[in-house]
Amino acid sequence: MTTRRTAVPADPAQLSVLTEFLREFGSAAALAPAQVGNFELALEEIFLNIVMHGSEPGITPRVEVFLNLGADAVTMTVEDDGPQFDPLSLPPPDVTATLADRKVGGLGVFLVRNVMDTVTYARTAGRNQLRISKRLAD
Protein backbone atom coordinates (compact mmCIF):
# COMPACT_ATOMS: atom_id res chain seq x y z
CA MET A 1 0.00 0.00 0.00
CA THR A 2 1.35 3.40 -0.99
CA THR A 3 0.09 6.51 0.78
CA ARG A 4 1.04 10.17 0.66
CA ARG A 5 -0.11 13.28 2.48
CA THR A 6 0.59 16.96 1.99
CA ALA A 7 -0.90 20.28 3.05
CA VAL A 8 -0.78 23.68 1.33
CA PRO A 9 -2.56 27.03 1.69
CA ALA A 10 -5.44 27.59 -0.75
CA ASP A 11 -3.32 29.84 -2.96
CA PRO A 12 -3.20 29.28 -6.75
CA ALA A 13 0.60 29.51 -6.58
CA GLN A 14 0.53 26.11 -4.82
CA LEU A 15 -0.92 24.32 -7.83
CA SER A 16 2.48 23.32 -9.18
CA VAL A 17 3.41 21.97 -5.74
CA LEU A 18 0.33 19.74 -5.77
CA THR A 19 1.03 18.59 -9.32
CA GLU A 20 4.54 17.53 -8.32
CA PHE A 21 3.15 15.81 -5.22
CA LEU A 22 0.75 13.82 -7.36
CA ARG A 23 3.40 12.86 -9.88
CA GLU A 24 5.69 11.60 -7.17
CA PHE A 25 2.85 9.45 -5.83
CA GLY A 26 2.11 8.22 -9.35
CA SER A 27 5.72 7.05 -9.74
CA ALA A 28 5.85 5.44 -6.30
CA ALA A 29 2.54 3.67 -6.93
CA ALA A 30 3.55 2.74 -10.51
CA LEU A 31 0.32 4.15 -11.92
CA ALA A 32 -0.33 4.38 -15.65
CA PRO A 33 0.23 7.90 -17.06
CA ALA A 34 -3.46 8.19 -17.98
CA GLN A 35 -4.44 7.40 -14.39
CA VAL A 36 -2.02 10.03 -13.04
CA GLY A 37 -3.42 12.52 -15.57
CA ASN A 38 -6.98 11.91 -14.36
CA PHE A 39 -5.95 12.59 -10.77
CA GLU A 40 -3.95 15.67 -11.78
CA LEU A 41 -7.08 17.02 -13.45
CA ALA A 42 -9.28 16.19 -10.46
CA LEU A 43 -6.85 17.74 -7.98
CA GLU A 44 -6.45 20.95 -10.03
CA GLU A 45 -10.21 21.39 -10.37
CA ILE A 46 -10.95 20.62 -6.71
CA PHE A 47 -8.11 22.79 -5.43
CA LEU A 48 -9.11 25.79 -7.56
CA ASN A 49 -12.71 25.41 -6.43
CA ILE A 50 -11.52 25.73 -2.84
CA VAL A 51 -9.42 28.76 -3.81
CA MET A 52 -12.43 30.41 -5.50
CA HIS A 53 -15.19 29.46 -3.07
CA GLY A 54 -13.37 28.91 0.20
CA SER A 55 -11.37 32.08 0.61
CA GLU A 56 -12.72 35.07 2.53
CA PRO A 57 -10.99 38.42 3.03
CA GLY A 58 -8.00 37.81 5.26
CA ILE A 59 -8.61 34.07 5.47
CA THR A 60 -6.84 31.48 3.38
CA PRO A 61 -8.05 27.93 4.02
CA ARG A 62 -5.56 25.16 4.50
CA VAL A 63 -5.91 22.30 2.07
CA GLU A 64 -4.83 18.78 2.96
CA VAL A 65 -4.51 16.05 0.35
CA PHE A 66 -4.30 12.32 1.06
CA LEU A 67 -3.52 9.76 -1.62
CA ASN A 68 -3.89 6.05 -1.19
CA LEU A 69 -3.16 3.16 -3.50
CA GLY A 70 -5.44 0.30 -2.43
CA ALA A 71 -5.76 -3.22 -3.76
CA ASP A 72 -8.04 -2.28 -6.64
CA ALA A 73 -8.43 1.51 -6.60
CA VAL A 74 -6.70 4.81 -6.01
CA THR A 75 -8.41 7.11 -3.52
CA MET A 76 -7.76 10.81 -3.06
CA THR A 77 -9.21 12.83 -0.19
CA VAL A 78 -9.06 16.61 -0.25
CA GLU A 79 -9.95 18.43 2.97
CA ASP A 80 -10.08 22.13 3.74
CA ASP A 81 -11.02 24.23 6.75
CA GLY A 82 -12.83 26.90 4.73
CA PRO A 83 -16.53 27.75 4.88
CA GLN A 84 -18.94 24.90 4.20
CA PHE A 85 -19.07 24.36 0.47
CA ASP A 86 -20.26 21.28 -1.39
CA PRO A 87 -18.92 21.46 -4.96
CA LEU A 88 -21.22 18.58 -5.90
CA SER A 89 -24.18 20.90 -5.32
CA LEU A 90 -23.16 23.05 -8.30
CA PRO A 91 -25.51 22.70 -11.28
CA PRO A 92 -23.97 20.75 -14.15
CA PRO A 93 -22.98 22.75 -17.23
CA ASP A 94 -25.13 22.47 -20.34
CA VAL A 95 -22.69 20.53 -22.51
CA THR A 96 -25.10 20.69 -25.45
CA ALA A 97 -25.24 24.52 -25.66
CA THR A 98 -24.10 26.19 -28.87
CA LEU A 99 -20.73 27.95 -29.07
CA ALA A 100 -22.32 31.38 -28.61
CA ASP A 101 -24.44 30.29 -25.63
CA ARG A 102 -21.92 28.07 -23.92
CA LYS A 103 -21.06 29.24 -20.38
CA VAL A 104 -17.34 29.58 -19.69
CA GLY A 105 -17.46 28.24 -16.13
CA GLY A 106 -18.82 25.31 -14.19
CA LEU A 107 -16.86 22.64 -16.01
CA GLY A 108 -14.36 21.70 -13.31
CA VAL A 109 -16.56 19.59 -11.05
CA PHE A 110 -18.28 18.11 -14.08
CA LEU A 111 -14.91 16.87 -15.36
CA VAL A 112 -13.99 15.44 -11.95
CA ARG A 113 -17.24 13.45 -11.83
CA ASN A 114 -16.64 12.15 -15.33
CA VAL A 115 -13.02 11.04 -15.04
CA MET A 116 -13.52 9.44 -11.62
CA ASP A 117 -15.60 6.44 -10.53
CA THR A 118 -16.88 7.89 -7.26
CA VAL A 119 -16.95 11.40 -5.81
CA THR A 120 -18.47 12.07 -2.40
CA TYR A 121 -18.66 15.17 -0.21
CA ALA A 122 -18.92 15.37 3.57
CA ARG A 123 -18.70 18.17 6.11
CA THR A 124 -16.97 16.72 9.13
CA ALA A 125 -15.45 18.43 12.18
CA GLY A 126 -15.66 21.84 10.53
CA ARG A 127 -13.90 20.69 7.39
CA ASN A 128 -15.01 20.11 3.82
CA GLN A 129 -14.02 16.65 2.72
CA LEU A 130 -14.12 15.52 -0.87
CA ARG A 131 -13.26 11.89 -1.47
CA ILE A 132 -12.73 10.58 -4.97
CA SER A 133 -11.65 7.22 -6.25
CA LYS A 134 -10.92 5.43 -9.46
CA ARG A 135 -10.48 1.71 -10.00
CA LEU A 136 -7.13 0.53 -11.27
CA ALA A 137 -7.14 -0.51 -14.91
CA ASP A 138 -7.53 -4.29 -15.41
Add this chain to the structure above:
Amino acid sequence: MNVRIEALAEATCVIPEGRLDFDAAPGFQEALERALGAPGKAPAALIIDGAGLEYVSSAGLRAVLLAARAAQRAGVPFALCGLQPAVREVFDLSGFSRIIAVHPDRATALAQVQPGRA
Protein backbone atom coordinates in the same frame (compact mmCIF):
# COMPACT_ATOMS: atom_id res chain seq x y z
CA MET B 1 3.99 25.72 -21.26
CA ASN B 2 5.47 27.15 -24.46
CA VAL B 3 3.31 28.60 -27.22
CA ARG B 4 4.50 29.15 -30.77
CA ILE B 5 2.56 30.99 -33.44
CA GLU B 6 3.10 30.15 -37.10
CA ALA B 7 1.48 32.47 -39.64
CA LEU B 8 0.82 30.54 -42.85
CA ALA B 9 -0.96 31.90 -45.91
CA GLU B 10 -4.05 29.78 -45.32
CA ALA B 11 -4.18 29.95 -41.52
CA THR B 12 -2.42 31.07 -38.39
CA CYS B 13 -1.43 28.09 -36.23
CA VAL B 14 -1.11 28.36 -32.47
CA ILE B 15 1.04 25.55 -31.12
CA PRO B 16 0.98 25.00 -27.35
CA GLU B 17 3.48 22.57 -25.83
CA GLY B 18 3.22 21.07 -22.37
CA ARG B 19 0.50 21.61 -19.79
CA LEU B 20 -2.46 23.90 -20.35
CA ASP B 21 -3.48 24.31 -16.70
CA PHE B 22 -4.63 27.23 -14.56
CA ASP B 23 -1.10 28.67 -14.52
CA ALA B 24 -0.66 28.49 -18.28
CA ALA B 25 -4.17 29.50 -19.35
CA PRO B 26 -3.73 33.31 -19.22
CA GLY B 27 -0.60 33.20 -21.42
CA PHE B 28 -2.32 30.86 -23.84
CA GLN B 29 -5.34 33.12 -24.01
CA GLU B 30 -3.06 36.06 -24.82
CA ALA B 31 -1.37 34.08 -27.58
CA LEU B 32 -4.76 33.22 -29.09
CA GLU B 33 -5.84 36.86 -28.98
CA ARG B 34 -2.57 37.88 -30.63
CA ALA B 35 -3.03 35.21 -33.32
CA LEU B 36 -6.57 36.38 -34.01
CA GLY B 37 -5.14 39.83 -34.66
CA ALA B 38 -6.62 43.29 -34.63
CA PRO B 39 -9.92 43.96 -36.43
CA GLY B 40 -9.19 44.11 -40.16
CA LYS B 41 -5.98 42.12 -39.69
CA ALA B 42 -7.58 38.78 -38.86
CA PRO B 43 -5.98 35.62 -40.28
CA ALA B 44 -7.76 33.53 -42.93
CA ALA B 45 -8.28 30.88 -40.25
CA LEU B 46 -7.08 30.05 -36.74
CA ILE B 47 -5.88 26.55 -35.90
CA ILE B 48 -4.71 25.23 -32.54
CA ASP B 49 -2.27 22.41 -33.22
CA GLY B 50 -2.44 20.40 -30.00
CA ALA B 51 0.02 17.64 -30.88
CA GLY B 52 2.40 18.85 -28.16
CA LEU B 53 -0.30 19.37 -25.56
CA GLU B 54 -0.01 16.91 -22.67
CA TYR B 55 -2.74 18.10 -20.35
CA VAL B 56 -5.72 20.43 -20.27
CA SER B 57 -7.98 21.48 -17.40
CA SER B 58 -11.16 23.57 -17.32
CA ALA B 59 -9.02 26.73 -17.17
CA GLY B 60 -7.48 25.77 -20.52
CA LEU B 61 -10.87 24.87 -21.98
CA ARG B 62 -12.10 28.31 -21.00
CA ALA B 63 -9.30 29.98 -22.99
CA VAL B 64 -10.12 27.84 -26.04
CA LEU B 65 -13.84 28.60 -25.73
CA LEU B 66 -13.24 32.35 -25.54
CA ALA B 67 -10.99 32.21 -28.60
CA ALA B 68 -13.48 30.08 -30.55
CA ARG B 69 -16.20 32.57 -29.78
CA ALA B 70 -14.03 35.58 -30.72
CA ALA B 71 -13.12 33.85 -33.98
CA GLN B 72 -16.77 33.17 -34.73
CA ARG B 73 -17.63 36.84 -34.15
CA ALA B 74 -14.78 37.89 -36.45
CA GLY B 75 -15.86 35.38 -39.10
CA VAL B 76 -12.58 33.48 -38.84
CA PRO B 77 -12.77 29.67 -39.27
CA PHE B 78 -11.46 28.02 -36.09
CA ALA B 79 -10.30 24.45 -35.52
CA LEU B 80 -8.30 22.20 -33.24
CA CYS B 81 -6.08 19.39 -34.45
CA GLY B 82 -3.67 16.69 -33.36
CA LEU B 83 -5.04 16.26 -29.85
CA GLN B 84 -3.49 13.44 -27.82
CA PRO B 85 -6.01 10.92 -26.41
CA ALA B 86 -5.97 12.26 -22.83
CA VAL B 87 -6.55 15.82 -24.02
CA ARG B 88 -9.13 14.72 -26.57
CA GLU B 89 -11.03 12.98 -23.75
CA VAL B 90 -11.40 16.27 -21.86
CA PHE B 91 -12.61 18.08 -24.99
CA ASP B 92 -15.12 15.27 -25.62
CA LEU B 93 -16.40 15.14 -22.03
CA SER B 94 -16.92 18.89 -21.93
CA GLY B 95 -18.93 18.81 -25.16
CA PHE B 96 -16.41 21.19 -26.77
CA SER B 97 -15.68 18.81 -29.62
CA ARG B 98 -19.32 19.18 -30.66
CA ILE B 99 -19.10 22.97 -30.97
CA ILE B 100 -15.49 23.31 -32.15
CA ALA B 101 -14.09 21.47 -35.17
CA VAL B 102 -11.49 18.87 -34.15
CA HIS B 103 -9.31 17.32 -36.86
CA PRO B 104 -6.83 14.45 -36.55
CA ASP B 105 -3.84 16.44 -37.81
CA ARG B 106 -2.77 19.82 -39.13
CA ALA B 107 -2.91 18.88 -42.82
CA THR B 108 -6.56 17.85 -42.47
CA ALA B 109 -7.36 20.98 -40.49
CA LEU B 110 -5.72 23.22 -43.10
CA ALA B 111 -7.66 21.50 -45.89
CA GLN B 112 -10.94 21.88 -44.02
CA VAL B 113 -10.59 25.57 -43.18
CA GLN B 114 -10.01 26.61 -46.80
CA PRO B 115 -12.71 29.12 -47.79
CA GLY B 116 -15.64 27.42 -49.42
CA ARG B 117 -14.67 23.99 -48.13
CA ALA B 118 -15.81 24.26 -44.52
